[in-house]
Amino acid sequence: MxxxxxxxxxxxxxxxxxxxxxxxKKDPVQLxxxxxxxxxxxxxxxxxRTDYTIIDAGxxxxFRQGYIGNTELIKDLSAIVFVVxxxxxxxxxETVNFFNVWLKSIANSIKGVKGYLLYNKxxxxxxxxVKQGLAHIAQLLGPIESMFPGxxxxxxxxxxxxxxxxIFQRMLLDLMPKRMSVPVEPRRIESTPATPTTPAVTPPVVKESPMTQPIRIEKNTTKVSPPITTQPSVAPPKLTDPTKTSETTITPPAIDISTTMEKAEADRIREKTAERLTDIIEATLNNNPGFEAIAVYSENVELLVGAIQQGGNPQILNSIELTLRKINLDEYMSRLGKVRVGGEGHIKIDTFDIFFEKVSPEHLSTVICSALEEDTIKNIQQLNRYLNQALSITPADGDEDTFKRSDLMAELKLRLQNRGKSVDHVG
Ligand SMILES: Nc1nc2c(ncn2[C@@H]2O[C@H](COP(=O)(O)OP(=O)(O)OP(=O)(O)O)[C@@H](O)[C@H]2O)c(=O)[nH]1
Ligand SMILES: [Mg+2]
Structure with a gap:
């Protein structure tokens, strides 16, 4: 839906x-x-794993007149985001007048639609x-709020x-259908041995892997994949003091809008995001019997999340860890693009094909395959895209507000554990 x-x-x-x-993921300079x-x-x-259509009404x-009474615009709407x-x-x-006229014209057709009011800039x-101006506009918008059903x-x-x-994370999670489409039943093909043949005493590290070779920096590294977001901190442009405008000075009413998220709200969002990722990882394993395990490593080669296929052998994660410890992970991660066969992020250990992709500045996604099928690469890329989505909107550990990436990963691990999917460090 x-x-x-x-x-x-x-x-x-x-x-x-x-x-x-x-x-x-555009940066402020582009914006x-x-x-x-x-x-x-x-x-x-x-x-x-939920589809959204964003309607951006210039x-x-x-253009505004065309929105008044326009039922096509609000057809099947899930949410309205009022931006000020x-x-x-x-x-x-003018803002209040427009919202007033528009809402009145469509009020009967937006029952059950969620409302968001963004005081932007x-x-x-x-x-x-902006404090005083904010108080003023909040007061002016009071009647608009009461007009909104819900x-x-x-x-x-x-x-x-x-x-x-x-706010977008919250909104999208709020609108997400409660349960994800039921994961396909695991279809393990018993004729091919599911368990790896190596009880990893001496972990085999393949010789010709690009990872075991000295890292050479290529000159023409044209990045195909979208850059992982590390927002350059750009100072907002100078602002002319709104308190110096000719606005009538009113005593600002106490308004209760905070810049940082309430803790309870942050917890809810962290849990929902982790729950969703758990569903995605579980479904990915169930839908791909050729996937032995899915793991997320930190830049310090710490196994943060490890989820294993039903009947799979967690030992393979040891081999990977030992391989990762031998290389300069930081440098290796900077060279990784999208997962592809024969690409920089593809290595072979024994009979396993292992695919690495950087999914945040500090996280390496790892998928271990015991068989390559037609959609394998596509399915790994999709999984990585979701991991990147969740991690890129969650602040890095150095940042202040709400929850951090490490909290999200810990929550994800907990949830996978509860579903019997998680493996810990097995060395
Ligand atoms: N300082 C500041 N500027 C912003 C902020 N958000 C947007 N802008 C700037 O405001 C200008 C207009 O932004 P748009 O996103 O084009 O505004 P819009 O609502 O889409 O405008 P229309 O398409 O005409 O309806 C751009 O130069 C943005 O960079 C903000 O939070 N702070
Ligand atoms: Mg616009």
Whole structure:
């Protein structure tokens, strides 16, 4: 089932920027050059195995009229994301007027649709400057909120902070169908021996593996795979003090919108994300009998998550660990692209084909195959994409707010353990 999300708000509030930051992993420099959206743009994305359509309704004056009473726009909608520019005080009233007219025109057709209100452009370090404006616009939007059938989740966002990831992550998890499609029953072919023939006393490390050879840095390393997100910290542009505008000074009502996520909320999101990844890993093993194990290693060659095929032999993870310990993992990871047969991330140990891919700046995904089938590579790439999705929106361990990547990995391990899939360090 497809989940449809509508982004709506005046022109220039940052709808497209927010979308591109989360889904396209664009950095703030690229986001500064966005062109106004002409009319309605639609984008489709598969996030943690759920399909989403994002409808980005360009907010230019010339387009707005077309949204009033437009039932096509809101057909089968799962969520409406109202985006407001807190820095643009002169357009507060226009914002409220537009939402008012539009909501009234479609209010009867959005029962059960989830609502999100994003106070955007609350840039890091500028919270103090926008405080008064924020209080004002929050007050003006009160009637809009009450007009909305159902609860509206309110949050402060900025393309210069992690808040964008947090709210989209929450939203997409909220909209995700409860249970993933039932995993296919394991189909183990008994004629081919499922257990590896090597009780790894001396772990065999293949000689001709690119990993055991000295690492040479190639000059023409054109990266095909999208870069893994490490957001360059770009300072938000200077902001003209909104308190110096001619806005009537009102006593700001106490508003209860925090920049950082509540702990309980963060816990819920971490658990949901881990639950989803657990489903994905379990289904990947069940659907691919040729997969012996799936593992995630840290940059220090620590086995963070190890999930084993039913009847599989966890010993193979030892061999891999020993192989990984022999190389400069940091450098090796920087050379890895998408998984492919014969590629940099493909090694053979005994009868096993092992595929490595960097899924975050600190995480190496490892899939051990005892048989290569038609869709093997495609299925590994898909698994890695989901791991990357979850890890790239979760802050690295150095970062402050909410939960961290290590918490997510620990949660994932726990869940796999509960399902009898997890293996620990077996050396
Ligand atoms: N300072 C700051 N600027 C932002 C933020 N979000 C978006 N912008 C900038 O605001 C400008 C307009 O952003 P868009 O994403 O094009 O706005 P939009 O809502 O899609 O506009 P329309 O397509 O015309 O409806 C861009 O230059 C963005 O870089 C933010 O959080 N902080
Ligand atoms: Mg736009």
């Amino acid at each position: 497809m989940q449809k999300i509508l982004l709506i708000g005046l022109d220039g509030v940052g709808k497209t920027a927010l979308y591109q930051k989360f889904f396209l 500064q050059k966005i062109q106004p959206t002409r009319g309605i743009a639609k984008y489709e994305h598969d996030f943690l 907010g230019g004056k010339e 520019d807190v820095q643009n005080t002169p357009k507060y009233q 609350v840039d890091p370090g500028k919270e103090g400057q 609860e509206m989740v309110k949050t402060l966002t900025s393309i210069y902070s992690d808040s964008t990831n947090q």
